[in-house]
Amino acid sequence: MNNKAVVLYSGGLDSLLAVHIAVNLGLEISALFIKTPFYKKDIKTLKQNLDKLGVELNIAEIDSEYLNIIKKPKYGYGKNLNPCLDCRILMFEKAKELMEKTGASFIITGEVLSQRPFSQRNKANILLIEKKSQLENLVLRPLSAKLLPITLPEKTGIVDRNKLYAISGRSRKPQLALAKLFNIENFETPAGGCLLTxxxxxxxxxxxxxxxxxxxxxxxxxxxxxxxxxxxxxxxxxxxxxxxxxxxxxxxxxxxxxxxxxxxxxxxxxxxxxxxxxxxxxxxxxxxxxxxxxxxxxxxxxxxxxxxxxxxxxxxxxxxxx
Ligand code: SF4
Known part of the structure; x- marks a missing residue:
């Protein structure tokens, strides 16, 4: 295991915070944005925040694979036509591909426990996504890490668990406080971005x-x-x-x-x-x-x-x- 990681980056505040935490931990990271046909984000803006930190942005476009999961999601839909569990599994699989390609050892996400319905609702779903994408113990979620089982990078001492957080729930206050701490000024409001919702x-x-x-x-x-x-x-x-x-x-x-x-x-x-x-x-x-x-x-x-x-x-x- 080395200190290289792939950060799943959506451009929202949480994933941007995860990037900042990873940089502060001295990890060597590359960011991965997954572009689905139904996610409206401006790539230029996404890139700007990473450029400031010298973090490379990779973009994976998923189209036909994504349409297939919309047609028949194994784990069903959320409130609208959002197949969140299947979608997250696919995103994790793409992150794993980049991890293997770049010789990285683990994945980092900005997921916050109990923040969103369906995909990130509870620990069980989080762990299911991890298992199905064959990334067990290899997904570090710095914002909620202290509330989740210890991951391999923490176990091996590559990441200091004491420097991670225990955020959960829908309140944005802890994230906004962290944004202030890291001097992050430009970030997207958490108003979604996924048209399927x-x-x-x-x-x-x-x-x-x-x-x-x-x-x-x-x-x-x-x-x-x-x-x-x-x-x-x-x-x-x-x-x-x-x-x-x-x-x-x-x-x-x-x-x-x-x-x-x-x-x-x-x-x-x-x-x-x-x-x-x-x-x-x-x-x-x-x-x-x-x-x-x-x-x-x-x-x-x-x-x-x-x-x-x-x-x-x-x-x-x-x-x-x-
Ligand atoms: S809200 Fe959309 S992009 Fe996010 S996990 Fe669900 S289906 Fe995927």
Whole structure:
């Protein structure tokens, strides 16, 4: 065992404190940020705080592996579509890969005991994640270490347990006091960052999952969503969404209003004639002055005009996530 460690770094205050503690302990560390498709963090800001300490930032992007755990999490979901236990296990596995690649001996995280529901709720979950990622006794959590079983780096004297902390619970006071002690001024508020915990986003993503369309998760960020049979229609709400949706013109059945450019839409699955007609009614509903809709699909170009207004009750019954 040596004094090299990988710090799982989310950019939040807790993991930044873990980096500071590790540096103060004289450990040789590299930080690892795991970029999932649903984690909104600005890498530049993450890097700035590490640069000040001369700590290298590594980024591991997990995409298809992550979608697989969302589809079928072994340990289930949290309150929304957040598969926290599976997610943490995957993150620990990635940290272990970097640990082995860099010749480091252990992992450090900023986890705080009993702070969050589900993933870090209790000692049992913390230890389960550790076991499943085959990192038993090799995860040092400096903020709560004194409340947890002794780890190998402590046992072997590489880390002095007396210099670690016994923080637990949801209060942020101890962490804020430590931030002051370490002169940390710029840090993110603990308001999350994981879109899977946000009900609006999770609801739209759940719907994509149900329709077997999770591979198009990027659409969960944009447009109005309408479920028509087992198909999903995405209608642009504003200019930037118009441009994104129009860029899929050649891939999906596409709808626009050529006489009065307003909104546009795509079906994420091949659509039937009836579905196309209904989609055109919806597109007209959101295009104030347009009278006709052009549909571009494998079957060629088709104009829908003289359509009846869609009934608002019907429209609302098809709408998702708003
Ligand atoms: S909140 Fe999101 S990123 Fe954090 S552990 Fe849960 S699923 Fe993973």
């Amino acid at each position: 946000e009900p609006y986003f999770a609801n739209r993503l759940k719907n994509l999952l149900k329709l077997d369309l999770l591979e198009y998760y990027k659409f969960a960020h944009i447009g109005r969503h309408f479920v028509i049979d087992d198909n999903l229609l995405v209608v642009a709400r504003q200019k930037n969404e118009y441009d994104i949706i129009a860029s899929y013109k050649d891939k999906f059945d596409f709808f626009e209003t050529p006489d009065q450019p307003g909104t546009c839409a795509v079906f994420l699955k091949k659509s039937t004639k009836e579905q196309k007609k209904l989609a055109s009614q919806i597109v007209l509903r959101y295009s104030k002055k347009a009278k006709s809709v052009l549909c571009v699909s494998e079957e060629g170009h088709q104009i829908f005009e003289n359509l009846e207004n869609i009934d608002e009750e019907k429209l609302n019954s098809l709408k998702v996530g708003e």
